[in-house]
Amino acid sequence: MAHKAGFVSIIGKPNAGKSTLMNALVGEKMSIITPKAQTTRHRILGIVNSDDYQIVFSDTPGIIKPHYALHESMMHQVEGSIVDADLILLVTDINEEYDEQDVLKKLQGSTAPLAVLINKIDKSNEEDVKKKAEYWNEQLNPKVVFAISALHDHNIKAVMDFVLENLPEHPAYYDKDALTDRNDRFFASEMIRAQVFKQYKKEIPYSTEVIVTAFIEGDTLHRISAEIIVERESQKNIIIGNKGEMLKIVGTYARRDMEEFFQRKIFLEMFVKVIPDWRSKKNYLKKFGYE
Numbered sequence: 001m002a003h004k005a006g007f008v009s010i011i012g013k014p015n016a017g018k019s020t021l022m023n024a025l026v027g028e029k030m031s032i033i034t035p036k037a038q039t040t041r042h043r044i045l046g047i048v049n050s051d052d053y054q055i056v057f058s059d060t061p062g063i064i065k066p067h068y069a070l071h072e073s074m075m076h077q078v079e080g081s082i083v084d085a086d087l088i089l090l091v092t093d094i095n096e097e098y099d100e101q102d103v104l105k106k107l108q109g110s111t112a113p114l115a116v117l118i119n120k121i122d123k124s125n126e127e128d129v130k131k132k133a134e135y136w137n138e139q140l141n142p143k144v145v146f147a148i149s150a151l152h153d154h155n156i157k158a159v160m161d162f163v164l165e166n167l168p169e170h171p172a173y174y175d176k177d178a179l180t181d182r183n184d185r186f187f188a189s190e191m192i193r194a195q196v197f198k199q200y201k202k203e204i205p206y207s208t209e210v211i212v213t214a215f216i217e218g219d220t221l222h223r224i225s226a227e228i229i230v231e232r233e234s235q236k237n238i239i240i241g242n243k244g245e246m247l248k249i250v251g252t253y254a255r256r257d258m259e260e261f262f263q264r265k266i267f268l269e270m271f272v273k274v275i276p277d278w279r280s281k282k283n284y285l286k287k288f289g290y291e
């Protein structure tokens, strides 16, 4: 059998379940998952290897109307991942209420085989699933529509089979040992960011960036320093909390996640820094890895 390899882009609206799906497909906790929308800011590759194939999944930020330079960068990543794709998985929430025209628009002109995945069917009924399937068939004429639950691992195997069937013949793109293109620093910062999303309300998570400033590896212990960057002094106070108690909670949970992920003891120190309006400043966005 000829070797197959290709790029599979997972796209859709915020909160549709893209990261949950990617983690179910890849079988690792690559992408952070929180109940809030817009948690994924970068394209993240998750790679599944076997002797006969290499599937490079790409989890992308949710499709939104851009309000900040940060959002523009996020949308460029979505567009890039549609252009690069050998296959596209469009994830939609069965209970999605707002307009999906922006999603449809992004897909115009794409020639890659497309599957629509109607997600969260555990929170729906057969009739609604059927209606949604008809809607998507009409709108996009995809190769196939799957009804799935990424969270409950329902029909994920069928999606995987579809991907394998439609993957082009190609040599591997990455080393067969690789699970992702992201490094340990990235995952460390994502684990802190996930806690920021979990522990704080309203605008705080969206105004926050996390930068790992030092990552010293050891056989039994990794030493990690990170900066939590916010836009205003008032946000800094909220992040730190009364007598530092909020920051302590973030640190405790993030450290726990890191210890599980890296299989090491972790020493974690964090500093909170204010950079006014960093989300609108191109130079900072560039520095933080957004193009």
Ligand SMILES: Nc1nc2c(ncn2[C@@H]2O[C@H](COP(=O)(O)OP(=O)(O)OP(=O)(O)O)[C@@H](O)[C@H]2O)c(=O)[nH]1
Pocket: 012, 013, 014, 015, 016, 017, 018, 019, 020, 021, 032, 033, 034, 035, 036, 037, 038, 039, 040, 041, 060, 061, 062, 063, 119, 120, 121, 122, 123, 148, 149, 150, 151, 152
């Ligand atoms: N009930 C149910 N909830 C799900 C399912 N899949 C995902 N979720 C939940 O939906 C929420 C959003 O999931 P994510 O995977 O972070 O969504 P996303 O599309 O990556 O979101 P962004 O990163 O914001 O674009 C989380 O609370 C998930 O647990 C599902 O099949 N059923």
